[in-house]
Amino acid sequence: MTGPLAPAFPTVDYGALAPVLIVLGAACLAVLLEALLPLRVRGRVQLGLTLVAVVGALLAVIVRATSGAPAVSTLSGAIAVDGPALFLWGTLLALAVPSVLLLADKSVEPGGAFLADPVALGEAEADQQAREKAGVGARSASSGSSGRAGGSSGASGARLTGRGGRPVEGHTEIYALVLFALGGMLVFCASDDLLTMFIALEVLSLPLYLLCGLARRRRLMSQESAVKYFLLGAFSSAFFLYGLALLYGYADSVKLSDISLAAAGSLRPDSLLFGGLALLVVGLMFKASVGPFHTWTPDVYQGAPTSVTAFMAACTKVAAFGAILRVFTVAFGSTVWEWRGVLWVVAIVSMLIGAVLGLTQTDVKRMIAYSSVAHAGFLLLGAMAITPAGLSATLFYLLAYGFTTVALFGLVSLVRGPDGEATHLSAWAGLGKRSPVVAAAVTFLMLALAGIPLTSGFTAKFAVFSAALADGMTPLVIVALVVSAVAAFFYLRVVVLMYFSEPAADGPTVSVPGPFTTVAITLGVVVTLLLGVVPTAVLGWADGLSFLG
């Protein structure tokens, strides 16, 4: 777009950038509203604004994708709005809808997960007990429990009120944070130069660190997870930046296409190129929780509020793999034979770590975390095959995996003991008897993660594995299939516990989800089923996309 004679101010294709502008604009607006609006209405307005922004941006993506507008590189080539970018944007925004709904739900936990101060927490609990005494709180299906966890106010519209009628509000800034993180993700997977990518990485990461720690009034672990995530994340950002610097030294440019050009036919020393690539990849793999850069994943997944975990697990993975795909294809596609061997090892390590350590987990959230590490390995298979089939398979996998994960975390948040969520596996024994619908949904999603046919998990795995096999990665595919069988064991263990074991006497209860959570879970389950049975439309969209440059 901008040659040497172009004016100093870069041309901006507002139409192409509309989704990003909508989300980031709404994020700024949300910050203003946070300061200006009275506490009483803040939560509702923020939620409305967030949903409108996300859905609006999603519509903008759909309009753009269906209009057949050509791929453009805009903002002086900083952002490329091409086919894969639009697909990733659509995926991210579509996943953001159920994630935001889970964040907003306050029916499962009185006052929501994000209570702002300890006084409010006390009030919320007192209020809940008063409601139960008065018989207002609708008891959930099981009656064998004690304490506040047993009850759940049926409708999310029923707002808690503290002393003197003052509404008890959680952190309403979560919405602004989510919007910023989402905006960062959108830019991250569309950025066409490394510097933009780095800034986007920071924009998406910082709000996530905060979100992880925001449930600290409920659980100390939340705070711990935020610190861990922040410290390790800062390291990985440093790696990324160092790699960027080396690559700049090599190619004299941070643009992906320039790096590719420089690598294609130059006599410059390769050590800068591959050193830079290695460091860059460490940063990217960290975000995508590919083993062995996964160490933060189980702790953070377990510690963060479950709704934040859902958002993080689904959307961060999409954004990170989107960026990985772009970097591999655009910047390093010409040198693929020289670095792919290393990534073979990374992929195998990731799959093995995920499957083997997943076997030993006794906590549902940690188990899903290790499962996500194994899935990252599978995704890497598709991302490494620098072919159109590999690209479309990876894109499809991201969409399928995201919806399954969001719905699964939504369900995890429903199973509650006296001290909040009961995520220990033993607490899930006999769930099939207590709550057949929840157990059936969890079973279906577990089967999807295991990759059983007629679920999206199978379609996605099939696409990725066939792309990898066609690109000559047969040994990797064999490892992946064996790992799938091993991983199936721990998914099945949950099913065994739920259906074949007798429930514990003082087991947890299953809260009746509010409308927001119900919608989010239903959406995830339906998409998982549809993508398993009739994936044609989405596969068709993913097929034939190609990066610009």
Add this chain to the structure above:
Amino acid sequence: MSALLLALLLVPLIGAAVCGAMATREDLDRAGRIVGLASAAVSLVLVVVVWSQFATGPGTPRFQFALSVDWIPAFGTRFALGLDGIALTMIALLAVLVPVVLAFAWADKLPPGRTGSGFTALILATQGVLVGVFAATDVFLFYVLFEAMLIPMYFVIGRFGGPRRQYAAVKFFLYSFLGGLIMLASVIGLFVASDTRLGEGTFDWTALQGMAAQLPLSTQIWLFLGFFAAFAIKAPLVPFHTWLPDAGAEAPIAGGVILLGLLDKVGTFGFLRYTLPLFPAASQELAPLVLTLAVIGVLYGSLLAAAQTDLKRFVAYTSIAHFGFIALGIFAFSSQSLAGSALYMVNHGISTAMLFLVVGLLIRRGGTSAMTEYGGVGRVAPLLAGMFLVAGLSTIALPGTNSFISEFLVLLGAFPREPVFSVIATVGIVFAALYMLWVIQRTMTGPLRGAAVVGDGPGAASAATFGGDTGSGAGTGTGSDADESWMRRTTARFGDLTRGEVAVLAPLVALILVLGFFPGPVLEVLDPTVSATLSEVGVPDPVTPNGVPR
């Protein structure tokens, strides 16, 4: 025409959905079971209609009742169904066995919190998926249904099974799932190969058959091994068999009949439909390996069957021996042995179903599956013992029973090409007589023992042993009195077959005898498919048209 096949697939699935919807309501239990039986009856009628319309003359297409619609164009998969003779006989066997097991399960005591309609739903779902597995003519569709059939059977074992059901269900699932995943590698491999050779990726069986046979031998061998792993686990060949005794022993009787009688047949069916026609060169190259495993299976299964002390595990091990025979017939590549194997698949389904059901009737009375807890059952329940004998003799292929024809055909057809393997396998027949007659002798004849005496479940074991000791050892004047009084007590508690139970077994007894004397109609349906398979493998038939070995 093809609507009939679609109906065969959908009727059980719809029945399963209706029963499943009723499964959570205890009060609808009876209604759910009736819906299930009705659905099974409709399937049976449909099969009869399809059988009568199935053309067997020369020049019939490879697949009849064919149906094909686009499913996932991006992968080149189609929802394609079609019937050949082998698939039709398997589906017919399924349609006969499902009503029988549902009727049998009517009187079963269920574990607490489980409903009969839930069980019916799972059995019907298995039936529906199995029809799809046998009828699929698209390799992708076959794979999908191959894995999907694990799920209802997993819940049948896990929810309705014996004390170690969790272990058995997970073992069953993981073994089969692992085999399926290895097959998936080969399925993808076929797809990729078709993409490069035919210009576009396809899963159509006919297209792949033409293409895959041209692949170089090394590629064929790798792809063959992937399919072989899945099928060898499913139709358990030693050493991939260890899940079967566990699953068979822990499954409820009705579920076990479907598992041993039909689900496992998918393995041998897969050999006939996929490994042989798709990879002819590899099949011939690796035939000695498979034949070795098959013969080891015959001997090992027979010997271990003789050593079992648990009736259900006993039946499972006899099946392993029989699967060895079937595999021997398939990989001997002659028209007689192939036809024998295909017929064996039907006959083994009938005999094993009968044997497993009789064992179930025994367990229903005695409360345990331990052989040592039974003795002299023939004295208190002669009809039951008679049924056990019929089932047992059919299992060991006595002339005049159905299995004789098929076992004879297998050995006769295998001998010209593989004399050594055939002779060794023939030893298995002797072992079969040994294990079966031994069990009949121990449980059905001799002095009354164990559960047959007190008929009160496993807890009664010690009292029973005590009684047996005094009865035989002391031999004093009071001994015969005591014998008499036990007789009276046992007749009260350990009754013979009721009319309903006889009615459940009657169709199977009839099939055993009818197919023992008149296998013609079934062989007639199998023959065109068998000769098609043989020509797809591309080896000369060692048997001349008039049945004499060359």
